[in-house]
Amino acid sequence: MTAIGIIGAGVVGQGVGGLLVQAGWCDTVMVASLHGRSADGLVTDLEDMSLVNASPVRARRADLARMKSCDALVLCPRAAFTNGHTTDIRMAGLTANGFMIRRLARELVGFSGPVVVVTNPVDVMTRLYAEASGSTRVWGIGSSTDTARYRLILARRMGVPAQAVRGHVIGEHGDLAVICASSTTVNGRAVRIPVQAIRAEMAARPGRIAAGIGRVRSGPAAAVVAALALVLGVTDGVIELSAPRDGTYLGMPLHFSSGRPTVCLPRLDAGEKRDLAAAEAKLQAAYHHLCSTFKELSAS
Numbered sequence: 001m002t003a004i005g006i007i008g009a010g011v012v013g014q015g016v017g018g019l020l021v022q023a024g025w026c027d028t029v030m031v032a033s034l035h036g037r038s039a040d041g042l043v044t045d046l047e048d049m050s051l052v053n054a055s056p057v058r059a060r061r062a063d064l065a066r067m068k069s070c071d072a073l074v075l076c077p078r079a080a081f082t083n084g085h086t087t088d089i090r091m092a093g094l095t096a097n098g099f100m101i102r103r104l105a106r107e108l109v110g111f112s113g114p115v116v117v118v119t120n121p122v123d124v125m126t127r128l129y130a131e132a133s134g135s136t137r138v139w140g141i142g143s144s145t146d147t148a149r150y151r152l153i154l155a156r157r158m159g160v161p162a163q164a165v166r167g168h169v170i171g172e173h174g175d176l177a178v179i180c181a182s183s184t185t186v187n188g189r190a191v192r193i194p195v196q197a198i199r200a201e202m203a204a205r206p207g208r209i210a211a212g213i214g215r216v217r218s219g220p221a222a223a224v225v226a227a228l229a230l231v232l233g234v235t236d237g238v239i240e241l242s243a244p245r246d247g248t249y250l251g252m253p254l255h256f257s258s259g260r261p262t263v264c265l266p267r268l269d270a271g272e273k274r275d276l277a278a279a280e281a282k283l284q285a286a287y288h289h290l291c292s293t294f295k296e297l298s299a300s
Contacts, residue, residue, distance in 0.1 A: 003028040004228060005070035007104065008077035009038035012118050015221025016074055017046050021057045023225060025234050030062040030070055034077055068111045072232055074224055075104065076118035090120040090174045091286065098290045101125045105132035114231040116141060116224055122173050124286050126242045127249040140242030142173025143251025144223040147240045150179060153201045158186050168240055168266055170251045171279035178275045183266035233259035248280050
């Protein structure tokens with residue numbers, strides 16, 4: 001019996017729940033939220049989906065204490081705050097989401113299964129959850145969707161199927177994402193990558209989605225379900241997730257075999273190494289700023 005716990009019943013949590021019911025490889029989806037009505041609503045909706053699809057997956061409402069009985073957890077709650085950023089948009093929730101993720105981590109101390117974090121800024125929130133909970137099996141979603149967007153945009157520019165593109169986006173899930181152009185291939189061959197043009201297109205996609213439907217949802221939800229299948233050993237393969245590297249959590253390719261990850265960073269040229277170092281420094285600074293904020297507010 002495999003149970004997946006989803007904490008957060010917003011658009012990503014809804015997408016993850018629906019994909020899990022459709023996939024059918026787990027037995028139970030347990031849902032908790034900061035507001036009980038949203039969890040109840042999502043469970044009811046998933047029950048309908050399960051019946052219509054003749055899925056064996058059952059949805060259940062759960063509190064945080066019961067979440068510890070799950071085989072894996074997905075953290076996708078979002079604190080209430082107004083995002084006024086026009087750049088570094090994902091960093092806007094650093095403090096508000098940080099307090100929420102730290103509280104969840106403390107309540108879930110002792111859970112030893114894998115945890116997939118979605119809440120932004122995801123690289124910082126992943127590290128925060130891992131350090132506050134003591135868990136060693138925590139990964140963040142972000143670079144996986146960046147990589148998918150990169151491959152799609154490049155494929156369209158080259159006039160080839162997306163499956164013909166091999167390449168990664170690593171580092172921060174944000175403005176300092178690192179496009180690994182030097183190791184990218186199309187149909188097995190190295191090509192010239194218009195990095196700045198592709199970076200601009202990648203940056204525009206979330207805004208285009210938000211302008212049309214309010215929030216980014218389907219891509220991250222699919223990345224979460226793919227990650228869950230890998231971390232639980234349902235499938236083997238490579239995915240870009242936020243994981244620890246020299247004390248900081250950064251997006252990097254991980255090869256999972258029977259649920260065990262191995263880092264498989266591509267070859268980086270000198271410029272990409274500098275970009276990765278810049279992303280690491282930024283995420284270190286953001287994490288230390290958040291920790292300082294915690295201390296200041298606890299002392300006041």
